[in-house]
Amino acid sequence: MIGSPFRHSSRPVVAGLYLVLILACLLSLGPTLWVVLSSFKTADQFNSGSGFWPSPFTLSGYLDAFTQVRLHEYVANTLLYAVGGTAGALTIALLAAYPLARYRFRGSGSITAAFSLALAVPLVGLATPEFFIMRELGLFNSRPGMVIFYAALMFPLSFVVLRSFLAGLPPELEEAAHIDGAGYFAILRTIVLPLSRPALATVAVVSFVLIWNEFFFANLLTVSQRNQNVQLALAGFKSQFGSNVTGSLAGATLVMIVPVVLFLILQRQVIAGLTAGATK
Template identity: 45%
Template sequence: MSDHDRTAWGRPLWLTITYYAIIAWFCFAMLFPILWLVLAAFKTNAEILSASGYFPRQWNLGGFEDALTEIGLLRYLANSFLVSAGAASLVVMVSAMAAYPVARFQFRGRNLITIIFALGLVMPFTALIVPETLIIRTLGLHDTRIGLILLYAGLFLPISFLVMRAFFLSLPLSIEEAAIMDGANYWQILTRVVLPLSGPGISTVAIMIFVFTWNEFLFATLVLSSEEKRTAQVAIRFFQSQFDFNLPGMFAAITIVMLVPILVFVVLQERVVRGLTAGAVKG
């Protein structure tokens, strides 16, 4: 597609200036609070409280030291990683197994399944806190990581299912047909032919679910109660009391917690964007 007509070519100067003014204002409105906090993490407590200047007078790493040693942030990060990686793998497996037959075979209830999953996509999670808490307790999964992983798998299944289904629909049929001719059965086709070809779809879903669950707060708070199982998001709730007026420590901890999904995003940008837009547009 040639796009020179819609690009900088021949644009009047005043319009270019207006564009950049709007962009600059957005950069400021979106990023200033976050940048201020990250910079403050390098200050001393007294310096933050004196509210003098945006940049630290001296780049001070004490806050980061406190964050990593004083409250066991590394353990919370490890917990988050376990839960998110567990949930992402489980969701990928379950949604691929469900989306494949729906995308490829004719059977009764096929459309119904798609419709019901699409309805699940718009379920407002916060409305469900009472039953989810009780189900987790009844199943004996309260305060277990596996309970939280299963719950996340359930909640994020609809979006993963729909993205996987769209991906399978976009795969060419011919290879599977050849496999059927060779006498391969359903499971052989799925595990040896389709899944190896589905790297992009699988990684899109996995990254998306990893970021969603990494950032999830409400159900992590409801399911995990013991201190040593807390995820990073749950830990944030206790930062204020744990850090007890150690503002650089708290800000450094927040900076580290924010950094993980940002790194995932910056490294895997294209995949994340594709996943989020695919999920959103399909919704």
């Protein structure tokens, strides 16, 4: 059994280390806290820079975010892209990762390497081919096209994580189910899928957050405002209503809430997925 690294340390040393960690956390959370508090300030208080705490406390920035920019419409688009893209990437990645993790056949190593090497391609290098592919397929500037694009964009990451996790699962349960007459998809649904929940939750959270915060391809592949995501809306809010900074900060606060809530809901599964191979 490995003992604690602080077992033989003096209490002042341990207290100092904890103090450093607390200060580091406060520094990392400082900008986020500033954005949240500033979203409740009036424009005059924000522009004057008087005080860190809102005085008076106002919701005018949030009202502007919904009335001037109609932020809820962009949030709905982003939810569609994030949920649809994540679900599509997980489904395809699981169907591809399971046979490549369990079976060896001619070309399986090359397929795995090709899917994995897709992570090494710079996203900027995909801009030109993705633009022409989406346009030729009739998916440019459309909601279904963005869902399909994000599912494809998140597939390599989902595949690598799921294949690594599935390769570490013991195959005895699957072999026993096969002997009992269970088919391939029955084994996948009743055994593999429940055992893979930690990895699926981890990939789902990471993919959802990446799609939710994505700006580059959303700006490249959408033209009309009705198809744009919330990140483009925040950028447009700042340029269109340059003096209304509190409204922009209120929109940014609302946008930050969704990934945080998702992580809080799935945090146990995510932690289990991240630490799955730590004790093997």
